Amino acid sequence: MNADGAITVTPVLVAELFVEGEVMPVCVHVIDHPDGRVLVDTGMTELHPAVVAAFDPRLYPLSEQDFDAAGINIVVNTHLHADHCGGNHLFAGRPIYVQRRELDDARSEDDYTIREWVDAPDLQYVPVDGELELLPGVRLVPTPGHTPGSQVVVVETGGRPVVICGDTAVWFGELDEPRTEGQRRIRALDPEKVWLAHAQEPWRPRTAHAEDHRQAERRDSHDRSTNA
């Protein structure tokens, strides 16, 4: 908790995936709230043949970092793909909030995830149907698209909200030009910034000012090239 009672969001890098020659970070997010600490997604703590074959991952598990797992009161899974739920077993006995649709799909559909990571011993899922206020100023919002049961966490910070979006957007372009229902729902919240699971910096909406600036730069470089 912060001395001034503010709600903060902190990313923690837990793995790097190698996809078509590109490094793709895997981040989880800690929400420090006056009423408790929330962890959004849990990364991976061990290699699994299915994940190695697809992503050749390098892991930085929460269990091997300077990370206070015992201090986490509530866990949220944005969705249950393997790179988002592989550390759930570290939080046995703590409530893990996930959309009911997501939990049902993860338990019933083939090749959806690594099922033994989802149903590790003694996990206590809290299935959610739709929106839910988790703590004052922190709520879950369903955002179908990446998976039908995906959800995001919306944090009210006094101004425009901060969103932790899991894979509802996997890269920034998906928020610049939203296509799925979930991506459009995030943009409709008019967020100040959006934390993606697979980026270490948050996405921010382009402001009119930034767009003016970019147009001015383009004009300048155009002028320079025509002068040359």
Ligand SMILES: [Zn+2]
């Ligand atoms: Zn992912």
